[in-house]
Amino acid sequence: MNDRRFPFPIPNGWFAVGFSDELAVGELRPIHYFGRDLVVFRGEGGTAHVLDAFCPHLGAHLGRGGTVTGERVRCPFHGWEWEGATGSCSRIPYTRRIPPGASIESFPTVERNGYILVWHHLEGKAPSYEVPELEECGHADWTDFEKYEWEVKTALQEMGENGADAAHFQIVHGTKNVPITESEENGPFRRMLQPIRMKTPRGVVDGAIDTQIHGIGFAATRFTGIAETLEVACTTPIDEGRCHVRYGFTQPRALEGGGAAAMIREVVRQTNEDIPIWENKVHHTRPLLCDGDGPIAEYRRWCRQFYSADA
Numbered sequence: 001m002n003d004r005r006f007p008f009p010i011p012n013g014w015f016a017v018g019f020s021d022e023l024a025v026g027e028l029r030p031i032h033y034f035g036r037d038l039v040v041f042r043g044e045g046g047t048a049h050v051l052d053a054f055c056p057h058l059g060a061h062l063g064r065g066g067t068v069t070g071e072r073v074r075c076p077f078h079g080w081e082w083e084g085a086t087g088s089c090s091r092i093p094y095t096r097r098i099p100p101g102a103s104i105e106s107f108p109t110v111e112r113n114g115y116i117l118v119w120h121h122l123e124g125k126a127p128s129y130e131v132p133e134l135e136e137c138g139h140a141d142w143t144d145f146e147k148y149e150w151e152v153k154t155a156l157q158e159m160g161e162n163g164a165d166a167a168h169f170q171i172v173h174g175t176k177n178v179p180i181t182e183s184e185e186n187g188p189f190r191r192m193l194q195p196i197r198m199k200t201p202r203g204v205v206d207g208a209i210d211t212q213i214h215g216i217g218f219a220a221t222r223f224t225g226i227a228e229t230l231e232v233a234c235t236t237p238i239d240e241g242r243c244h245v246r247y248g249f250t251q252p253r254a255l256e257g258g259g260a261a262a263m264i265r266e267v268v269r270q271t272n273e274d275i276p277i278w279e280n281k282v283h284h285t286r287p288l289l290c291d292g293d294g295p296i297a298e299y300r301r302w303c304r305q306f307y308s309a310d311a
Contacts, residue, residue: 004240004241005154005155005241005281005282005283006154006155006157006158006240006241006282006283007283007285008155008157008240008283008303008307009122009240009307009308010034010035010120010122010237010239010240011156011157011216011217011237011303011306011307012120012121012122012123012125012306012307012308013119013120013121013129013188013215013216013217013218013306014110014117014118014119014127014129014130014131014214014215014217014218015033015034015117015118015120015217015218015234015235015236015237016115016116016117016118016217016218016234016235016236016244016246017031017033017038017040017050017116017117017118017236018031018040018115018116019114019115019116019145019147019246019248020048020111020114020115020116021114023040023041023042023048023116024042025042025043025044025046026041026042026043026044026068027041027042027068028040028041028062028063028066028067028068028073029041029063030053030061030063030064031050031063032238033118033120033236033237033238033244034120034237034238034239035237035238035239035240036052036053037052037053037054037061037063038050038051038052038053038107039051039052039053039062039063039066039073040116040118041068041073041084042068043068043070043071043072043084044068044069044070044071045070045071047071047084047085048109048111048116049071049073049084049085049106049109050084050106050107050109050116050118051073051082051084051087051104051105051106051107052087052104052105052106054104055075055077055078055080055082055104056102056103056104057075057077057078057080058077058078060075060076060077060078062075062076062082064076069081071083071084071085072084072090072091078092078093078094079092079093079094080092080102082103082104083106084106085106086103086106087103087104087105087106088102088103089102089103089104107119107120108126108127110131112131112132112133113131113133113134113137113220113232113248114137114138114145114232114248115232115234115246115248117131117218117234121308122308123308123310128188129187129188129189129214129215130214131214131215131218132214134220134230134232136230136250137230137232137248137250141252141253141254142230142250142251142252142253143250143251143252143253144250145232145248145249145250146248146249146250146264147246147247147248147249148246148247148249148268148271149244149245149246149247150244150245150271150275151238151242151243151244151245152242152243152245152275152278152279153241153242153278153279154241154242154243154278154279154281155237155240155241155243155283156216156217156235156236156237156243157216157283157300157303158278158281158283159235159243159245159274159278160213160216160219160235160299160303161296161299161300162274162278163181163192163211163219163299164181164183164192164294164295164296164298164299165293165294165296166180166181166292166293166294167292167293167294172270172273172274172277173269173270173273180194180195181193181194181294181295182194182195183295183298183299185298185302187305188214188215188305188306189212189213189214190212190213190299190302191210191211191212191213192210192211192213192295193208193209193210193211194208194209194210195207195208196208196209196225205225205226206225207223207224207225207226208222208223208224208225209221209222209223210222210224215306216303216306217234217235217236217237218232218233218234219231219232219233219234220232220233221233223263223267226259226263227251227255227259227260227262227263228251228252228255229249229250229251229260229263229264229267230249230250230251231247231248231249231267232247232248232249232250233245233246233247233248234246234248245271247267247268247271249264249267251263251264
């Protein structure tokens, strides 16, 4: 993109390529993330894998007519079979001799918190951090995900910066106050805590918005006060200027309906209000900031660790 609105490349880290319960055993799908064509499939043993889409033999797209056999993908062109876990070729139906080094790029893949997560690194480096298991996800006392998805024409860092941009909540979303954000960092981990006070018919209720970020593409936000809610937000770069956003909300089953549903609607409403701004803004590397803007500079500095220096 010669007229790029954003100066940063596709970042490194763990990113979602789908919700876990939407990929059946034996299913193979073509996907496009990180500016490239890939395939995701679930082997017959139940494990999810992600491979480069194009067979290194003669270039067929594995996701267009390929089939799953065991934990492998069978190419639709000549039947070469590629291991999901390693990318190595394990079978060619018309010869016993597999060419030395025959392999396709395989991406480290885990399933966690209701998502299929893939490790992407422009330099091919191994994972340098992990996404933790969230105790609420899949717990019998918590609801199944209520899911929302968007494709947004912006860069991933621009959306993440929203949480650090305290002033916009009052202007864009109509909140009564500019929230005070407390933040802390530890390598790829970042936490942002916003204490809030909410007026209710029963009086003022103290609560908080506690966002814990593990890498630039995965965030767990816990809302407490009126309706306890966990939002698991995963944002994946499609390319340098588009992202796929997925939200999964879960709440204690005892709170279903009423104020609990209103909490989710409010978060989704605010996201829909942000999207037109994200899709039409540019990134200023030296923005004109003032008191009350929130820890924007700190967030940008933290994000630098997720970019390859030579990208």
